[in-house]
Amino acid sequence: MFLRKKRPFSPADAPASANEAADDSRHVRRQLESLIEQARRNQEIMRRHQQLDIAFISAAGFLDLARSLFELLPASSELDVVTLFMLDADYGIRRMLADLHIDAARLPHLIFIDDESELGEISVELDRPLLGAYKAELHGRLFPEPAPAPASVAIMPLLRHGRLIGCLNLGSFDASRFHGSMATDFIEHRASIVAICLENVLNQERLKHIGLTDPLTGISNRRYIERRLLEEIGRSRRQEYALSCMYIDIDHFKQINDRHGHAAGDEVLREVAGRIKAELRLSDALGRFGGEEFVVVLVDAGLADARGVAERIRTSIADHPLLLSGQTRMNVTASIGVATLVNQVRAEAPQSAAERLIARADAALYQAKQGGRNRVVEAA
Secondary structure (H helix, E strand, C coil): CCCCCCCCCCHHHCCHHHHHHHHHHHHHHHHHHHHHHHHHHHHHHHHHHHHHHHHHHCCCCHHHHHHHHHHHHHHHHCCCEEEEEEECCCCHHHHHHHHCCCCHHHCCCEEEECCHHHHHHHHHHCCCCEEEECCHHHHHHHCCCCCCCCCEEEEEEEEECCEEEEEEEEEECCCCCCCCCCCCHHHHHHHHHHHHHHHHHHHHHHHHHHHCECCCCCCEEHHHHHHHHHHHHHHHHHHCCCEEEEEEEECCHHHHHHHHCHHHHHHHHHHHHHHHHHCCCCCCEEEEEECCEEEEEEECCCHHHHHHHHHHHHHHHHCCCEECCCCCEECCCEEEEEEEECCCCCCCCHHHHHHHHHHHHHHHHHHHHHCCCCCEEECC
16 A cells, blocks of 8 residues: 655745735735835924934024024925024114124125015014915015025914014925925924024023113214224224224313213214214224214225215204204214224234224324314324
């Protein structure tokens, strides 16, 4: 009798239910691996966003925060363009930044506006984030040149204490990146962080500004001018341009105080400071040096230019009587000394050069006083 030899076991011989169980197991394993990978990606995204929030919160000043918004935010969030609009109705922020020598012009995607209406039709909807496809008629002014036009946008209103202080505008070349059905919780969180940080750094800058500002006239004080002059001397040497200084003194100021009182004298100081400032560029610097004396630093201005500015200041004061709060009209004049630093000796320390420049302007002012007042004299 012959016995039949058995063939080896094959997976095909397994029950159908066993194969299905194996397929299910592999499917579950793939799903688990996908979930683990997604969790890893989400963790990495959260880590980047946390690092970005830390960078915003730890910004050392306005310029530092602006760089984080325009450089770190696009890189970490894979955005193609970011712009920031800030409300500055009274020009106070821009003046403060200029006084602190923070050049906002170096940030082309930072735009200051005087009124919400400058944002266009969307201004009435900025109580919440606005997401969707880019439309030139709605969003074009929020992404002005040199910013490239995106395909989809997220407009983030920046609110503090229920008041709009600006908007942060995110743009992507991916048309599906932002759409109206997206949840906005995270975007609102990011907007609140940015708004708080903007308020904080501006308050920090205001404190710096106060420390460098004359409280009576609102212009810079002596400490600021001396520091600024050192900076400008270094810059003028590197870029090889002329630097001029004006020393201004109100004529017969003691008589004004004696005849009309110190309150009137304070008004005269404020009015004269305003008239001087009106003749200057944002790049120039004006400071009260003490009493009735003012010093002006004119950037990239030779002697002829400086004399021209000084004459405009002198006539703006002398030719238009001051009207004080008590309706008192008062004629006031000022004497001005002008000095210029052109061919600077590079071996000379900036401190010595600054002291010498101011001393020469002061000496020219003395000659103007001796020569009859209400005049401009150039340093020898």
